[in-house]
Amino acid sequence: NAGVTQTPKFQVLKTGQSMTLQCAQDMNHNSMYWYRQDPGMGLRLIYYSASEGTTDKGEVPNGYNVSRLNKREFSLRLESAAPSQTSVYFCASSENTGLFEKLFFGSGTQLSVL
Amino acid sequence: AQSVTQLDSHVSVSEGTPVLLRCNYSSSYSPSLFWYVQHPNKGLQLLLKYTSAATLVKGINGFEAEFKKSETSFHLTKPSAHMSDAAEYFCVVSFTGNQFYFGTGTSLTVIP
Numbered sequence: 001n002a003g004v005t006q007t008p009k010f011q012v013l014k015t016g017q018s019m020t021l022q023c024a025q026d027m028n029h030n031s032m033y034w035y036r037q038d039p040g041m042g043l044r045l046i047y048y049s050a051s052e053g054t055t056d057k058g059e060v061p062n063g064y065n066v067s068r069l070n071k072r073e074f075s076l077r078l079e080s081a082a083p084s085q086t087s088v089y090f091c092a093s094s095e096n097t098g099l100f101e102k103l104f105f106g107s108g109t110q111l112s113v114l
Numbered sequence: 115a116q117s118v119t120q121l122d123s124h125v126s127v128s129e130g131t132p133v134l135l136r137c138n139y140s141s142s143y144s145p146s147l148f149w150y151v152q153h154p155n156k157g158l159q160l161l162l163k164y165t166s167a168a169t170l171v172k173g174i175n176g177f178e179a180e181f182k183k184s185e186t187s188f189h190l191t192k193p194s195a196h197m198s199d200a201a202e203y204f205c206v207v208s209f210t211g212n213q214f215y216f217g218t219g220t221s222l223t224v225i226p
Contacts, residue, residue, distance in 0.1 A: 040123070040219075042216035042218045043158075043204070048212065090157060099146040100165045102148075102160050102163065103214065105157030108157055
């Protein structure tokens, strides 16, 4: 039972380079999320997709774009990476959006921007 | 403003002694509340959630939390710490169901 799978696990970029973080879930969940985790700041929501075909901004969307490719996959793109985007990125999914929904997390992508 | 505050960034306990991790929220509404745990180099895992059915919520691995509306608190407790409990713990609140707001985390160290 794979759950939420993120690739890659580690990535080093130079300032200005672009890349896409991939996320896939096999639980038939409707909702998917991208978070970043920085020391002393907890997790902050970048973008979310409440259902296939919809995406919405979270707390910290600047510098990122997302694509909900289909129900399973939700990708995060950095068009021009900046050192401030050095972080650990987590993808998560939930059955639906709702007050009591449980989030299922991937194992994270550690990104360094030099 | 709506937010969640974890009062301690680090907590150290001896194995076999009680654990208390503190969380307060601020909201004009009744939120949903969660505790998640993150072991080193792992994703987050749900420990427990408050759904308004009962103020005392039991979770996995012997953890429980009590929702106190008058104190706007949702503290996490465990009667007896185990070495495997060493991890980062996050209090999470949701007000709308679309977004979940994470506290800054509490790192729990368990001393043998």
